[in-house]
Amino acid sequence: MEVRRQDIHNSEIPLVCRACEARHGGVCGALTAEQLVELNRHSSRHRLETGAEVIGQGETVVNYSNIMRGVVKLTKVMADGRQQIVGLQFAPDFLGRPFLEESAITAEAATDSEVCNFPRHVLDRLVKRTPELEHKLHRQALKELDEARDWMLTLGRKTAQEKVASFLYLIATHIDPESVDQSSFDLPLSRADIADFLGLTIETVSRQFTKLRKENVIRIENNRHVSVPDMDRLMRYASTD
Amino acid sequence: MEVRRQDIHNSEIPLVCRACEARHGGVCGALTAEQLVELNRHSSRHRLETGAEVIGQGETVVNYSNIMRGVVKLTKVMADGRQQIVGLQFAPDFLGRPFLEESAITAEAATDSEVCNFPRHVLDRLVKRTPELEHKLHRQALKELDEARDWMLTLGRKTAQEKVASFLYLIATHIDPESVDQSSFDLPLSRADIADFLGLTIETVSRQFTKLRKENVIRIENNRHVSVPDMDRLMRYASTD
DNA sequence: TCCGCCATTTGATTTTGATCAAGTGAAAGC
DNA sequence: GCTTTCACTTGATCAAAATCAAATGGCGGA
Structure with missing residues (x-):
């Protein structure tokens, strides 16, 4: 029975993940116990104080994250300092731009926050082998796209x-x-x-x-x-x- | 050898597809000859005059499209008539919002255009079976997201x-x-x-x-x-x- | 407790872009 | 060939939001 099998698998899921609030909401929900173990081997939780930068515009992406707690703002800055927030991400959103070496935006904690980081190459590898994971990321991207377009109407009109x-x-x-x-x-x-x-x-x-x-x-x-x-x-x- | 196998496959690719300019640029590039045949059975090319609506805000999505020629504008309208273009799509972009029943935007030919339509359920079925296809759509969504966010800076600042x-x-x-x-x-x-x-x-x-x-x-x-x-x-x- | 700092509010003035109103010019119809 | 129409431009005025400037008020540190 499905429920039974899940129970068995649950027993193999890393402790940190089992206690994790984003366990199902984030990208992790698409992974098997085995994959969670692998991802977990390389992942780490971090507290971020308000203003702490997750990644800067133009920097090389080394990590993706799940937001565990708090709000992260995504901003773009012009050469003369003018600034625009282009997205707000709330727990338990996935944070990162797959398939791109260099970040086009700055991500920064808007409130005291907590994130779970995993190295880019580990997740990239996992994505290639796990269609369900790519599907989750795809849905997240489409959600962000819908939100961005809604906001364009607000900004423009x-x-x-x-x-x-x-x-x-x-x-x-x-x-x-x-x-x-x-x-x-x-x-x-x-x-x-x-x-x-x-x-x-x-x-x-x-x-x-x-x-x-x-x-x-x-x-x-x-x-x-x-x-x-x-x-x-x-x-x-x-x-x- | 890889090239050889492709040659063999090419011979099974539908004629319309072989002549298609978007054959590799659109979503079709992710499909096998067999899948192209299936998709092609249900797909149809259409000319759109300037102003022709592909889909309206709030309508049920029945088709996805590849833009073969021309420019399609994506707009949002407010209740009082204020309007904002939230995206421009150029050939050979994919046009459509996967995984959503109802369109949140209006898509309309900005110039005389040509599109290749396929029924939503056929492509949806194909996506489930073809990770490479979902990957292509995922990349397209991320590209549109990047563009939307670039434009938010333009609109806001x-x-x-x-x-x-x-x-x-x-x-x-x-x-x-x-x-x-x-x-x-x-x-x-x-x-x-x-x-x-x-x-x-x-x-x-x-x-x-x-x-x-x-x-x-x-x-x-x-x-x-x-x-x-x-x-x-x-x-x-x-x-x- | 008092001071200084920083975020926020409030006020006066200016500027940018919107609105209202008239032109212009090219293509379509009679 | 002339008129009508429609998209676009130009001009005059107005209004919304930006800018410049000065309070206010809470909070942490001396």
């Missing part, structure tokens, strides 16, 4: 107010997908990061926060904690369907 | 002038990758489309064209034909590295 509301809505729906109540959360980004995500300045972001607060769309405590009394209303402010 | 220069540079480098001389080409998009791609109005796009023309960065004939005397100079105007 929304007003400052709609952008800020869109951001709040995004965080509310991503930060803790488990929790029933998405209406109260801590922002994982500073005002400067939010500005870089929305293509605005920090002043404009701040003013829009104030406006949304005065119109009772949100409440703010300590700058970072937000409550949303009516999520549908926030959604309307975001002009998101 | 560049000025109108930089945006228009970035667009011209993109077209110059994509429209005809074969040609040695990329310095002269026809624009595949109208001013309105360009505006929707750049998150600007047509008036602003037009003014920036005029400015670039007056500064001798480009020359324009008949509104649609552009020559670039110095590609590096255009690149600098685009603030692209």
Whole structure:
């Protein structure tokens, strides 16, 4: 029976993996016990403090990661310093760009985080032998592509107010997908990061926060904690369907 | 010998496929002669006039396509009509979003085009059995993701002038990758489309064209034909590295 | 406790690009 | 051949967001 076989296999799964919250959510779910053992031999967990860089734009990719806890921001920087956040990744997302030597983006912990690293060549080898693993990575890439395109609409066509509301809505729906109540959360980004995500300045972001607060769309405590009394209303402010 | 075996296989490849320009560039390159025969049984080529819709936002996906000729634009529309082009696809790109029932975007011929359609379920079945095919689609998704993120920087952080220069540079480098001389080409998009791609109005796009023309960065004939005397100079105007 | 720092907010002014409105010019139809 | 149409350009004005500048307020360290 399927359940029985899984139980047997479970007993061979590395302890760290069995205790791992991303065991099924990340890429690891596609692997057999045997493969997990191999991957585990080379993988290592790391804590990242806010601001810690996972990889820099233009650097050689040596590791892929699973995000175990926290939020990682993906940014692009122009020569003159202008900056754009092109993606936010939440646990238990896979982090990395397969099949590319050099990273086109910087990945940096937006909050205190924890990641599980595996060497690029080990996972690459595993991908070649495990169609199910490539399938998982493929799905992850498509998810990120959908998200990127959604955000292009926000960047290109929304007003400052709609952008800020869109951001709040995004965080509310991503930060803790488990929790029933998405209406109260801590922002994982500073005002400067939010500005870089929305293509605005920090002043404009701040003013829009104030406006949304005065119109009772949100409440703010300590700058970072937000409550949303009516999520549908926030959604309307975001002009998101 | 590898070459020999391929020759033998070639003789079994459907005629239409053997004559097909996208035979190796699209997804078909991952398939055996046998698989090509099967796919070919259900596939059909279509001409698309400018403006013809391949699929609409919210519609059920019934076909995937290879673009044989022309340029296809991917757009998102808001409830109030605001519109954003979130991607341009050039021959011989694969067109479609695997693993999703409903399309999140509209795909529409930007120029007179030609596509090769195959039913979704046939390709889906083929993907399950052919890791090499999924690998190709995976790579295509990652390429599109890279492009989307590059464009997010353009949308979020560049000025109108930089945006228009970035667009011209993109077209110059994509429209005809074969040609040695990329310095002269026809624009595949109208001013309105360009505006929707750049998150600007047509008036602003037009003014920036005029400015670039007056500064001798480009020359324009008949509104649609552009020559670039110095590609590096255009690149600098685009603030692209 | 007080100081200094840093993130954030708020205010005044400027700038960029949007909007509104009129032209221009080339191709299609009568 | 003339008109109509449509895409595009150009001009004048407006508004949204950027910029410049100054508060505010919480927090950690002396």
